Amino acid sequence: MGDATKPSADWPTFPATGPRKCIVIPDVAEQPAYPLDVFSIPVHYEGDLESVLIPSGLIQARSEKLAEDIFSDYDGAMIHILCCLKGGAQFFSDLIMYLKRCYSRRTPTVPFTFDFIRVSSYKGMTSSGDVQVHATGMDFEQLKGKHVLLVEDIVDTGRTMAALIPELHKHQPATVRVCSLLQKRVPNSANFVVDYLGFQVPNHFVVGYCLDYEEYFRDMDHICIINKACLPKYDALAQ
Ligand code: HPA
Ligand code: MG
Helix, strand or coil: CCCCCCCCCCCCCCCCCCCCCCEECCCCCCCCCECHHHCCCCHHHCCCEEEEEECHHHHHHHHHHHHHHHHHHHCCCCEEEEEEECCCHHHHHHHHHHHHHHCCCCCCCCCEEEEEEEEEEEECCEEEEEEEEEECCCCHHHHCCCEEEEEEEEECCCHHHHHHHHHHHCCCCCEEEEEEEEEECCCCCCCCCCCEEEEEECCCCEEECCECECCECCCCCCEEEECHHHHHHHHHHCC
16 A cells, blocks of 8 residues: 555645746747647648647646656655546546656555546536536545545636635545646636646637537647637537
C-alpha cells in the first residue's frame, strides 16, 4: 500500500501564494493563434474552427512535465486520482501514462489509484451555475484519508471547483489538490488557484482534446478556438 502518512498536513512544498509556473497563451489580439491550414484538422470540422490555440504536441510536452511535478511533490505517497468526466478523460489518460513513466519498476508502494466523477454545470457555452456532482460508480466514503488529486480539462470561472472541493472534503480526504490542463482568463473569475496547471488561456470557447461543444469536437487532438458561426449547426444537432 502507499504511504498515506505522506504528504503530511504541513505539506505542500511549493509556494502557498499560487500555482507553479504554467504556459501563458497570450490574447489572440497580441499574438494570433496558429492558422488551421498548417495543421492536420479532421475534415468533418472544416469551417467550424477559427484557429489552433494549442497543438497536440505541446499538450503532450506540458503533460509530461506536470506528471514529473506531481511525482516529485507526492514523494511516494499514494495518490487517488479523480478524473472529472467527460472533458478530463483525454488529459487524465495522457497524464497517467507520463506518471507511470516516472515510477521505476521497483517502486515498492502502489503509486496511484483512480476513480471517475462527473460534474456538470454547462449547457452549450454557458455555465448554469448549478453544479451537480455525479459519482460514476464511486463510493465517496472511500476518499477518507486519501490524497485526492482532481484531474480536470478546464477551470473557467472556478465555480465548479469551488462547489466540488467542499463536497469532497465532507468525506475527509487527507488532502485535495487540482490538476487542470487549462485555466481561462475570465473577467468574473472566482480566482481559483490550480495546483498543477498546464496552460492559462484567453477567454475564448475552446474545443478538442476531449473538450466539447454539445458533445462534438472531443475527437480532435489539437485544442482549437471554435468558429461561432457554426454554433447553430451544433445546437440543431443537439436537439
Ligand atoms: N470549452 C469547452 N468546455 C468548457 C469551456 C470551453 O471553453 N469552458 C468551460 N467548459
Ligand atoms: Mg463540456
